[in-house]
Each structure stands twice: as structure tokens, then as C-alpha cells.
Amino acid sequence: MxxxxxxxxxxxxxxxxxxxxxxxxxxxxxxxxxxxxxxxxxxxxxxQKILRRIGAILHHRKAGFSHNAMVVWVVPEERSEEIGKLMASFSQISHCYKRVTFRDWPYNLYTMIHGQSKEECEEVVCNIAKITGVNEYEILYSTKELKKTSMKYFID
Incomplete structure (x- = not known):
């Protein structure tokens, strides 16, 4: 209570x-x-499972990052924890999480990479691919920020 x-x-x-x-x-x-x-x-x-998590929202442009890329990776399920931790250790990554796959969307690990340029983001992706051996991925670039808000409880 x-x-x-x-x-x-x-x-x-x-x-x-x-x-x-x-x-x-x-x-x-x-x-x-x-x-x-x-x-x-x-x-x-x-x-008590009343509070599930405390999340942080990075306003990347305000933080000085002009480019960001969501990179979706196909990672073997049995290595997803290990590789996810390795990816999350990169300082340019603010988010790293696992998602379910679908028949036409095989990507199960997502990383949000922030940089000063598209080239800088792509260099991080190449380094991650080289270190992890994961070479099946797509880079999705943000073009517009639509929403960055959280749920509100117990508001007046």
C-alpha cells in the first residue's frame, strides 16, 4: 500500500x-x-513492483550530439546477453535492449548510438561489428524528434 x-x-x-x-x-x-x-x-x-524502473531520457541535441542512429542487430539468442553487455559498454551508446523478432524483422538487439556526425556513428557501428562478430544489422537514422515524455502518475 x-x-x-x-x-x-x-x-x-x-x-x-x-x-x-x-x-x-x-x-x-x-x-x-x-x-x-x-x-x-x-x-x-x-x-513491490510498484516502481518498475527509473528511466533517463537523453535529449541528444541539447547534449551536443548532432547525429544519432538506432542500430538493429541480428544476434544469436544464446549470445544476446554477452553481446548486449559488450555493446552497452561503448560510451557512445545510451540505450541497448533486446526485442522480440518477427518473420520479416529478424533484429533482436537494438543500440542507440550518438555522435557528432554520421561518419562517427558509422565508425562506432563498424567497431562493434568487428569486436562482436555480428555483421547483420541495419542503421536507422533519426530525422525528427517526435516525443520524449514519460507517464505521469499522482498528478494534481
């Missing part, structure tokens, strides 16, 4: 978190609790 503090925490976490060295300490201060108590409540909400 959610209490008032839990609702306040969820309201705050669904908004933008300030980019600072200790964001949870600042949130805890705003809630008039200590950071350990906040993190304990967040952990409890996650264990």
Missing part, C-alpha cells in the same frame, strides 16, 4: 532529475528525509 511519502517520491521521480553530482541527496532534502531513507523507499517500491 502506498503512503503519502511514496506518492511524493513517485511524483518527483517522474519529472526531470537535475543533472548534479548527488541528485538523490537533493531529492531527499526536498522531501525532508535523508538520502538512505529515500533510496530504501525506492528499493521497496521496486521490490
Amino acid at each position: 502506498l503512503n503519502d511519502l511514496d506518492r511524493k517520491i513517485i511524483r518527483i521521480l517522474q519529472e526531470d532529475i537535475l543533472l548534479q553530482k548527488e541528485p538523490f541527496k537533493a531529492i531527499a532534502k526536498d522531501l525532508d528525509i535523508n538520502e538512505d531513507a529515500l533510496l530504501e523507499r525506492i528499493h521497496s517500491l521496486k521490490e
